[in-house]
Amino acid sequence: MSELKTKEAFAQSSETIDGNIATINFGPTHPSTHGIFQNVLKVDGEKIISSEQTLGYIHRAFEKLSERRPYNQITPITDRLNYCSSPINNMGWEMTVEKLIGAEIPKRVQYMRVIIMELARIADHLICNSVTGVDAGALTSFFYPFTEREKIYELYEEICGARLTTNIGRIGGFERDFTPAFHTKLQSFLKTFPKAFEEFDSMLARNRIFMDRTKGAGPISAERALAYSFSGPNLRATGVDYDVRAMHPYSSYEDFDFIIPVGVNGDTYDRFMVRQEEIRQSVRIIEQAYKNLPEGSYKADLPDFYLPEKTDVYNNMEALIYHFKIVMGETEIPPGEVYHSVEGGNGELGFYLISDGGRTPYRLQFRRPCFIYYQAYPEMISGMSISDAVLTLSSMNVIAGELDA
Amino acid sequence: MEMLNNEAILNLIQEAFPNDVLFHEEPYGLLTMEVTASKGHEIIHWLKNHEQLSVNYLTNIAGIHYPEDLGREFAVVYQLHSWKNLFRLRLKCYLSKDAIQIATLVDVFDGANWMERETYDFYGIEFVGHPDLRRILNEDSMDYFPMRKEYALEDATREDKDDRYFGRNNL
Secondary structure (H helix, E strand, O other), X not given: OHHHHXXXXXXXXXXXXXXXXXXXXXXXXXXXXXXXXXXXXXXXXXXXXXXXXXXXXXXXXXXXXXXXXOHHHOHHHHHOOOOOOHHHHHHHHHHHHHHXXXXXXXXXXXXXXXXXXXXXXXXXXXXXXXXHHHHOOXXXXXXXXXXXXXXXXXXXXXXXXXXXXXXXXXXXXXXXXXXXXXXXXXXXXXXXXXXXXXXXXXXXXXXXXHHHHHOOOOOOOHHHHHHOOOOOHHHHOOOOOOOHXXXXXXXXXXXXXXXXXXXXXXXXXXXXXXXXXXXXXXXXHHHHHHHOOOOOOOEOOOOOOOOOOHHHHHHOHHHHHHHHHHHHOOOOOOOEEEEEEEEEOOEEEEEEEEEOOOOOOOEEEEEOHHHHHHHHHHHHHOOOEHHHHHHHHHHOOOOHHHHHO | OOOOOHHHHHHHHHHHXXXXXXXXXXXXXXXXXXXXXXXXXXXXXXXXXXXXXXXXXXXXXXXXXXXXXXXXXXXXXXXXXXXXXXXXXXXXXXXXXXXXXXXXXXXXXXXXXXXXXXXXXHHOOEEEOOOOOOOOOOOOOOOOOOOOOOOOOOOOOOOOOOHHHHOOOOO
């Protein structure tokens, strides 16, 4: 806290250093913004006095598009929100629809989802933290975790064939069970990842230069973070232990033993450390889920929503009808209003869905965590230097796709 | 501490605002209330500062357009969360298309700032008292509100498409 006070005092005194206020465009396509954002900074010397954000460079009208798409065709849209952890978005949406239709999901599917979602969280946090390293000038630590991220993407490929925009899973479960290759790859990942991860951790976590650069950079207090409706690692870095997985468990998260790491100062270093610890916890969750993976089906019994086997479609009249109805989006949906949220890569990812019984949602709103917390950015970088603003932006894990919808 | 159930929460609110809870239901267990639009701000402020309820977190704000519902064409939906008591709450304020105005929540939750700007951007709902009510995702010079239902997207079930434009003339 004392560190914060001195920073504020420094910012105030710095306003009179020079008196010449310059306007600098940070973005839209600045290499360190990791996406298309614009920040118009007013600087006095190297100190930021104020900043103003411009959004919407990659706005693709997802909410409008969702109003004409059948439910199963909305899953690919969710891929493109936080594209660093698409599987979490996909499954969040599938669970929302399952909640609306009151589907019962087999335990095995729930555990399989937990495994995939935690892999996605690891991939998401690895990118965010290694990029924070890059912005502090440490390029080596950027390349190390990419080997591991590649392995996670290979695991996605085993499930769904895709890597980045995964469209993984279906309403009601998965398109196929874990393949033998998946089991082999996951086992080897669980064996090698912790060691590789600690190697990455050792490059930054106690690195004097990295610590000096990140401690005190872009801090926010717990009160301010709550006022701004922060969620995810950014909120936990301020010391608030809100995690959707624990508060409103979905997909059997209540079965697993994991801790929710929290920070103290809410600065870049704390955000980094919270994500690092979350990766370790995710590995724990995957190990537990994989060890206790229940027997059973990889899909729910939902003929109205889950595409039947191709052999059945060709040989069975009923399956053919279901197939046709699902593909043409003629499935009957009950009217209703539902909110479901999951702990996404960067916070509480919510789906607020209103169905009027038509083939498409009447209204679908995505609660996009980074859209909500990015508005605190000017407050967080005020009084900081431009290089701190770069670090703060990358450590907040603002993903352009999710920000602009 | 005993957990509050939806009924108890509703009773507390109805006690404090006897005439303003116009309708309530519990879809999927989430207490949903329609409240008088002019009282929305006051109720949320009260909920936040209420010692027992302590609704401390604004989850999201959503606009909805019901063009057929005359006199209440627009809805502003506030989803709130109390971490102390672990319940979610949904408040709805309906507005007429002739007076699409509602008090801003920015003075209660700073995070409402961009949520309201987004709602304004897509539905044209005016948040009175908002410090900076501008478009946020769309271009500034846009002169319509794209999420309104009158801007319909192409009907996916239409059958009058000319196949020649889709490379299917040889079928």
